[in-house]
Amino acid sequence: MVKNSHLARIVVYQNVGFLAVIILCYLNELLQLPSLIFSDHPFNFLYRRPTLEMLLFLAVWLLVSNSTRRLLKQVRQLEDFLRVCSWCRRIDYKGEWMPLEEFMEQGFDTPTTHGICPECLRQKKEAIERERRARQSEPATG
Numbered sequence: 001m002v003k004n005s006h007l008a009r010i011v012v013y014q015n016v017g018f019l020a021v022i023i024l025c026y027l028n029e030l031l032q033l034p035s036l037i038f039s040d041h042p043f044n045f046l047y048r049r050p051t052l053e054m055l056l057f058l059a060v061w062l063l064v065s066n067s068t069r070r071l072l073k074q075v076r077q078l079e080d081f082l083r084v085c086s087w088c089r090r091i092d093y094k095g096e097w098m099p100l101e102e103f104m105e106q107g108f109d110t111p112t113t114h115g116i117c118p119e120c121l122r123q124k125k126e127a128i129e130r131e132r133r134a135r136q137s138e139p140a141t142g
Helices: 002-031 033-038 048-079 100-108 118-137
Strands: 091-093 096-098
Touching: 002 048, 091 100, 096 100
Parallel strands: none
Antiparallel strands: 091 096
16 A cells, blocks of 8 residues: 555656646746846737647656556556565465465465376376386395
8 A cells, every 4th residue: 555655646746747847838938937027028928839838748748647657557566576485485475474375365265275287297107107117126135
């Protein structure tokens, strides 16, 4: 939850920043702020140039916003990876290390059972057969 609120805050700050830039630029062009501040000359309202700039800012805003959303989605995905112990294969779930079976029951409400995949079965049969041949080829001591 905390991670998502930080990521959401990034998007909000980005959007507020773009809106502030757009508003300031638009007001600057419409009101000609430098001439208002530094001179007494009357001014005419100009709409074409500030409108074009606003549209360009909006286009950049959409591009940046889309790329930010994609990047934040990837960050969320990477943060959601499960950590698995390389030695005992326990899983870190909400700060607690637990066996896979317990994780499946708690995390997904899924009971588990054990079996053997075809590849492991083939490897085990081959290992048993090699062991049997090795025992048969050994000379009997006794």
